[in-house]
Amino acid sequence: MIDKFVPDVAAALADIADGAVILLPGFGNGMPETLVKGLIAQGARDLTLVVNSGGRDTGPTADILASGQCRKLICSFVRADSVAGRLFAAGKLELEIVPQGTLAERLRAAGAxxxxxxxxxxxxxxxxxxxxxxxxxxxxxxxxxxLPGDVALVDAWEADRWGNLTHRESARNFNPVMAMAAALTVVQTRHVVALGDIPPANVHTPGVFVHRVVHVPA
Amino acid sequence: MTFRPLDRAGIAARIARDIPEGWFVNLGIGIPTGVSDHVPNDREVIFHSENGVIGAGPAPAPDKINPFLVNAGTQHITLRTGGSFVHHADSFAIARGGHLDLCVLGAFEVAENGDIANWARSLDEPVKQVGGAMDLAIGAKRLWVAMEHITKGHGGSRIRRVCSYPLTAKGVVRRVYTDLAVLEITPRGFGVLDMIPGMTREELQERSEAELHWT
Known part of the structure; x- marks a missing residue:
């Protein structure tokens, strides 16, 4: 029986290695915040973080950059007044600016x-x-x-044991393309549903792109 | 001075007047975001938001906020009946693939050949705000710019012979809507389509670094 559910965040992220390229979706919503906290706790170093925006002073992106775990940031947008902007100005963070559509297409190309x-x-x-x-x-x-990733951290609304996912409204954003672009795709889902409960035509990210799922209720 | 510059909402309202029914339109962050507030409900215009929203609607009432539905500025919005959601690669297929009738972007500067600069003031500072602007600028069927005519800081004109800031795209701007005028990019350079009431040609030219043309 295929069952991609793992018991907790620590188990889902345990083998992420130093130097990994981490794909992190999210655009105002749709970011897997619990998995980011888990990666900070897990402590892998020398990471390359791929995310649309460099974030602000607080929030998951700012937190993982402030943790000192990231060597490089690949994104489309950095504010001067942010953790990312200050780390870059201080020479403590490499920065690769990629236009947002090119970022999405490079991820899609990696998966395709x-x-x-x-x-x-x-x-x-x-x-x-x-x-x-x-x-x-x-x-x-x-x-x-x-732009392939070693690991994608993905946010979902519903998941079944095959890893089929739905995403809410604009929380879909980078989640499907990052899921397909990584060697290891780890999902946090708000809801767990039985296999077959998601209507087949309504699966946003099919389970073939997903390796591990953690249930993170609200 | 006997003229009164438009405020940011006024620029947005002026742009909205020129958007016909049926267009599929992307609005950038800043002044352009306000354009949709000025398109009357009975004129069907479909707004695209780069984060994968087709049919973006106005802000919800405070008790109707959906935390999963935001626009490119990460403000809470609603979805029009008929709207839909796509993932980011499809959203930028829309932007890059020539499917938008119009994109309206903010800018630091526009040059008389249609060059636009809107993502960085210099390469040395950590502000690098490309976002979706480079994809939208080269991909939409037409690009309009919404910005103040004069910079707030040093009072220089944003209407330039040549952009002084790093370019977002070359030769793509069709029209510029400022707080003082509506300009069109023509083979001769900036043509003036409209000015605010009370403004003279001389006064507008004084506030423009590039030469303006009247037909």
Missing amino acids: GVQAFYTPTGADTLLAEGRETRVINGRNCLLEYP
């Missing part, structure tokens, strides 16, 4: 087996300096590579 793609996004900007560009169909395009 696409080895590279050209996009007009950012091709005429400083982000393209020193990188390969090419005019395709009359448009200047920038070569982008996939």
Whole structure:
């Protein structure tokens, strides 16, 4: 019998290694806050964190950056007045800025087996300096590579024992593409449902992209 | 001075006047976010929010907040009847793939060739706020900019011959809505479509670093 549920957060995150690339979804909501706390407690070091926004002074992203566990941040957006902005200014955090749509597509490409793609996004900007560009169909395009993760920490509303997931409203955001882009995808779900309870056409993230699920009730 | 600049809501309202029924529109953070408040309910315009919302509606009543539903500025919103949700890669397929009739972004500067700068003032400071702007700027069928004509800090004009800040995209802006005027990017440079009441051509030109053209 397939059963991806694990008893607790510590068990779900125990084998995350130093140096791992961590994919962290979330955009105002849809962030797996309990798993982030668990990763801080687990203590893996030298991490690369991939997340849309560098966050603020408080909250899960700020907390894991402030813990000193992250060597590098890959994101689309950093505020000066934030933990991320201050760590970067102090030379304590590497920063790779990726346009948000390119970030999503690099993750999708990693999950989809696409080895590279050209996009007009950012091709005429400083982000393209020193990188390969090419005019395709009359448009200047920038070569982008996939962004695979070692671990994705994913938030769900419902999960069954195969790891099929639903996400609430805009809390879906990066969760499905990060789930497909990581070698190990760990989910925290608000609700546990029986196999078959999620209507097949309503599964947002299929269980084939999910490895471990922890039940984290509200 | 006998003219009164529009406030931020006034700029948003002016933009809303020019959005026809049926358009699929993305609104950036800042002044553009307010545009939807000024589109009357009986004009069906579908608003896209980059975090995967198609059919974004107005803010909910305080007792009707859904914590799982926010816009690109992470403010609580509602969903219009007919709306839907997609994940981030699909949301940016919408943005990059030419499916938006219009995107309205805020900016630091716009140049007379349609260049836009809106993500960093310099490379040295830690502020690097690209977000979805580079994807939206190159992907939407038309890009309009909403911003104040003059910077608050040093009083320089945001209407430039050449952008002085790092570019977000080249040659993509069609129109600029400021607190003083509506400008269009033409082969000759900035064309003036509209000015606020009481403003003279000379007064508008004084506040613009680039040359303005009247037809």
